[in-house]
């Protein structure tokens with residue numbers, strides 16, 4: 001099935017990047033955009049990355065072959081319900097949410113009888129909003145698709161081809177597994193980064209200006225992602241609660257081991273740990 005008309009709901013970093021990438025790589029695909037914020041719609045109009053901007057969600061999706069919801073995870077169901085009156089039967093409904101099991105369930109519940117194929121491009125920056133997007137965001141990045149076992153093969157193939165055309169490499173897995181993988185590779189690192197910034201800001205012995213001045217000692221690189229959008233990340237942690245809590249439990253156990261080694265002066269333990277983890281880190285490009 002061919003994708004000739006695309007609707008993007010939510011025109012922030014990811015939605016606007018999709019629209020820009022489609023214009024750059026699939027110029028024959030007509031892109032309609034919609035955002036619940038009138039300010040964002042105005043900004044998108046000025047930036048000009050959509051062929052058409054709609055002023056309501058149902059109008060935006062009319063005649064679309066593919067609809068991509070690029071709104072915060074907690075807003076997916078509302079966004080889906082708002083667009084439902086305009087959906088055609090053949091339309092593939094997908095999303096870009098950073099967690100998948102809950103989002104898939106919410107979209108299917110909000111859109112009974114429609115075809116929902118969740119997806120997650122593993123690509124982003126710590127910036128948000130329509131001006132932050134760019135056409136090359138997905139190039140060389142993974143996009144994970146989490147179709148239900150009974151999803152029609154031609155629709156999965158069409159969605160796979162769409163993301164490949166934007167430069168991504170597509171992987172398919174079940175939604176629960178996705179959520180566990182992303183809990184450790186993305187969600188836990190964000191939680192730790194947010195925590196460290198909070199800890200540093202509350203230390204009585206170290207001033208904020210000292211933290212900023214000496215941040216090249218690790219703090220700056222390590223905490224870049226703590227500048228990410230608070231609403232998006234609030235929703236990710238609420239939506240992926242079980243997987244995040246499971247990985248956090250393991251992380252706490254490991255941190256306690258290192259804490260004990262430092263307290264006991266166990267240099268062998270620390271060196272062995274750092275040698276092993278350095279080798280793993282160096283194997284990640």
Ligand code: NAD
Pocket residue numbers: 009010011012013014015034035036037040070071072073075078079096097098099120121122123124125126127128129130229232236
């Ligand atoms: P963003 O804050 O830049 O943009 C989100 C946009 O959605 C905003 O413009 C907002 O007004 C709009 N919106 C909110 N509710 C809406 C609704 N009901 N209808 C229409 N528009 C609505 O956020 P983003 O970084 O583009 O994230 C969007 C989605 O992409 C999230 O689900 C996030 O989990 C996922 N994601 C983000 C990243 C990242 O690094 N930022 C990476 C991969 C996936």
